[in-house]
Amino acid sequence: MVDSQTDSRTRILDAAEAIVQARGVPALTLEAAARDAGISKGGLLYHFASKEALLTGLLGRLAEAMAVDFDKAVTSQPEGSGRTARAMLAWAFGAAVPGCELQDRAAAVFLAAFHHDPALLDPIRAVFARMRAALAQDGLRPGAAQAIMCATDGLFMSHVFGLYRLTEAELAEVREALDMLLEPAR
Amino acid sequence: MVDSQTDSRTRILDAAEAIVQARGVPALTLEAAARDAGISKGGLLYHFASKEALLTGLLGRLAEAMAVDFDKAVTSQPEGSGRTARAMLAWAFGAAVPGCELQDRAAAVFLAAFHHDPALLDPIRAVFARMRAALAQDGLRPGAAQAIMCATDGLFMSHVFGLYRLTEAELAEVREALDMLLEPAR
DNA sequence: GTAAGTCAACCGGCCGGACGGTATAGCGGA
DNA sequence: TCCGCTATACCGTCCGGCCGGTTGACTTAC
Numbered sequence: 554m555v556d557s558q559t560d561s562r563t564r565i566l567d568a569a570e571a572i573v574q575a576r577g578v579p580a581l582t583l584e585a586a587a588r589d590a591g592i593s594k595g596g597l598l599y600h601f602a603s604k605e606a607l608l609t610g611l612l613g614r615l616a617e618a619m620a621v622d623f624d625k626a627v628t629s630q631p632e633g634s635g636r637t638a639r640a641m642l643a644w645a646f647g648a649a650v651p652g653c654e655l656q657d658r659a660a661a662v663f664l665a666a667f668h669h670d671p672a673l674l675d676p677i678r679a680v681f682a683r684m685r686a687a688l689a690q691d692g693l694r695p696g697a698a699q700a701i702m703c704a705t706d707g708l709f710m711s712h713v714f715g716l717y718r719l720t721e722a723e724l725a726e727v728r729e730a731l732d733m734l735l736e737p738a739r
Numbered sequence: 740m741v742d743s744q745t746d747s748r749t750r751i752l753d754a755a756e757a758i759v760q761a762r763g764v765p766a767l768t769l770e771a772a773a774r775d776a777g778i779s780k781g782g783l784l785y786h787f788a789s790k791e792a793l794l795t796g797l798l799g800r801l802a803e804a805m806a807v808d809f810d811k812a813v814t815s816q817p818e819g820s821g822r823t824a825r826a827m828l829a830w831a832f833g834a835a836v837p838g839c840e841l842q843d844r845a846a847a848v849f850l851a852a853f854h855h856d857p858a859l860l861d862p863i864r865a866v867f868a869r870m871r872a873a874l875a876q877d878g879l880r881p882g883a884a885q886a887i888m889c890a891t892d893g894l895f896m897s898h899v900f901g902l903y904r905l906t907e908a909e910l911a912e913v914r915e916a917l918d919m920l921l922e923p924a925r
Numbered sequence: 926g927t928a929a930g931t932c933a934a935c936c937g938g939c940c941g942g943a944c945g946g947t948a949t950a951g952c953g954g955a
Numbered sequence: 956t957c958c959g960c961t962a963t964a965c966c967g968t969c970c971g972g973c974c975g976g977t978t979g980a981c982t983t984a985c
Contacts, residue, residue, distance in 0.1 A: 561934080579856055582970060595974090596935040604971065667900055668764055668854060674900060681902045696912025699905070700890055703913060706902075707892030714860060715851055716867045716892075719885070726882025727889060730920055747960080768944060780946095782961045790945065 562600050566611055573661035578668050583607070584710065608666045608673055615662045616676035622655060634692030635735045636699045641684070642735075645705035646728050660713040672723040697734040704731055748786050751776040752797055759847035764854050769793070793858055794852045801848045802862035809870065820878035821921045824887045827870070828921075831891035832914050846899040863891055869918060885922040 560568075568589035572581050584606060587597040601607040626644040630636045666673040688698035703725070711717050719727065745753075754775035758767050769790060773783040786795040812830040815820045852859040874884035890913070897903050905913065 577857065583972085584970080592934095592971095593936045595937065598972075599933085599935060602972090663900065664853075667850075671763065671901060674902070678902055680898075685903060694912075694916060696909070696914070696916040699909060700913045700916040703891075703893035703897070704886055704889040705893065706896050707889035707894075710892050710896035710899075711867075711889070713896075714849065715857060716860070716864055717871060723882070723885060726880075727886045728882070730880060730882040730886040733919065734916055769946085770944080778960095779962045781948095781963075784946075785960060788946095 559593060565597055566614055569607060569611060570658050570661050573665050574657055577667050581665055582733060604611045605669060608669055612666050612673055612676050615659060616680050618655060619680050637687045637691045638693055638698040638735060641701055641705055642728060642731060645708060646724060656712060663713065701731055703735055740794050747778055749787060751783055752800055755797060756844050759851050760843055764851050767851055791855060794855055796802050797848045798852050798859055798862050801845055802866050804841060818858060823873045823877045824921060827887055827891055828914060828917060831894060832910060842895065842898060849899065855874055869899040887917055887920055
């Protein structure tokens, strides 16, 4: 199920994410998470006093991972106009094809948390707000950066719900189209 | 809760959608749907033999409404290159601001159905596939039309999960940026 | 050095409640 | 009378949460 050795807390979180990914939100029960993490239900409840606490833990971890990952994408882009938007494109299209581990994790945590209580997504909302703030002063035409973010979010949603999946060729074409929006303010 | 007079079947579907919108997916129980539809649980089960049947009914209705609405948006656009993409923009941005009734309904049905069984979304997937097929032969630069669809889907997702909400001014800016992608193949 | 005490970590069984689904009886119009 | 529709009562299951108890490592006391 999940690597032993690592501390129980992260083993539980890993197991919970894996369950949602593999068997869906309804399958995420405290018993199942405990079992897959290799501990008893009581043991799980020692670390997370309620299901909500477990979900809060999942979200905190995800929000931090997303923020770190995104910041890394930004700093790896050359400075200048449209830096944040370029980072977002690189981030989204880099994650869309391969293991896209973070993408899958995000989808699972999103759905599980939202199902229990939409307010649990607040940490993620904060991350998105930060991204939007950075995009707003990116030096691009107003709206262009936000349009790029919407597009990457749309790709993410199509992935979450499995509505459609673009081939690599299609992805490249979409990216090429979005690159057009990167030209600085006219 | 829901208008009387109309036949029970649609009253039940309306009530189910309203419950999810108002109180979330977990609140959608057969009892609650029956009560809000002004009917007993047994009565509901006469019309929908199981919860899955109820969700299937919701999805069928939604898929048809979406297809009809989208086709209407297409035919109301002048013919020519990029017609489908223009329709999609008009559709999404027309629905993003006001009552956006269909948008809210879609969100509710999406979440409820996906939670029960992701395969239930197949009718919706068919609608999306039709849209993508229409976009692919829209006469635009390859990828531009799909990029527009991704952007509108992103707007939809931000709405579903309440991740962020654009002001009308921001929406107008985003649309202006996306309009740039409408220029015919270079 | 060892006995006593302490504390975090964990176990596993139990309970109350809710939900999906079934069974069966009742009602009103054609 | 028959049939479409509705109401009521009930069952089995499952899940979240709780609780008493256990282990083992580490400190302290003598």
